[in-house]
Amino acid sequence: MKTNVLPIKMMSHHTTMMGLVGDIATRFSNLEWQMSEILAKLIDTSTNSIVGSFLADDFTLGKTTDLVRKLARYRFVHDDVTVERITKLCDSIDEVRLQRNLFMHGMWNVDANVLAAGKISVLDMRWKEKKGAKSWSRGQQHVFSRQDLIILRDRIGQLFHVALKLSEDLQPNKMMPHWQQNKDAALPLA
Numbered sequence: 001m002k003t004n005v006l007p008i009k010m011m012s013h014h015t016t017m018m019g020l021v022g023d024i025a026t027r028f029s030n031l032e033w034q035m036s037e038i039l040a041k042l043i044d045t046s047t048n049s050i051v052g053s054f055l056a057d058d059f060t061l062g063k064t065t066d067l068v069r070k071l072a073r074y075r076f077v078h079d080d081v082t083v084e085r086i087t088k089l090c091d092s093i094d095e096v097r098l099q100r101n102l103f104m105h106g107m108w109n110v111d112a113n114v115l116a117a118g119k120i121s122v123l124d125m126r127w128k129e130k131k132g133a134k135s136w137s138r139g140q141q142h143v144f145s146r147q148d149l150i151i152l153r154d155r156i157g158q159l160f161h162v163a164l165k166l167s168e169d170l171q172p173n174k175m176m177p178h179w180q181q182n183k184d185a186a187l188p189l190a
Contacts, residue, residue: 016146017146020150023153027157031093035061035065036057038068039055040053061100065090102142118145119143122142123139123140124138
């Protein structure tokens with residue numbers, strides 16, 4: 001039985017690269033949680049977000065950012081600055097979100113030759129339909145350098161801190177339904 005044991009000199013590359021991969025996965029998870037908290041606050045302004053948290057817990061990051069955008073336009077109908085701030089955050093998250101599943105669910109290849117070049121590879125094991133063909137494939141390889149991982153890690157960390165600050169700034173008394181802010185609007189029925 002052949003084992004995939006790394007030579008001693010490769011262990012430091014392995015440790016560094018896998019540490020970065022783990023850090024990225026952790027930061028993605030924290031960012032996803034923080035965006036769920038923002039969504040919970042936008043859904044529920046009256047019970048310390050408890051009801052909102054129940055509703056927001058099961059959404060993907062993509063669905064969460066979509067709902068945050070929609071609710072921001074509703075909650076801050078007369079506050080374009082806040083709506084723009086929330087929209088920019090969601091757009092920035094969407095730019096990196098596409099890599100989230102790769103880091104969380106990809107099949108990592110710790111090949112000594114790739115590590116020796118200062119890189120690591122991961123296979124995307126989701127099935128994808130080939131465009132223009134009636135066939136499917138999976139196992140697309142993605143290769144990341146140490147610098148690629150550091151840039152992504154730092155970007156996700158930055159987005160987390162922007163989301164954290166936004167969450168702290170969201171005050172229930174500023175999130176009024178449209179019909180309450182617009183005195184000429186008809187009141188909702190029951």
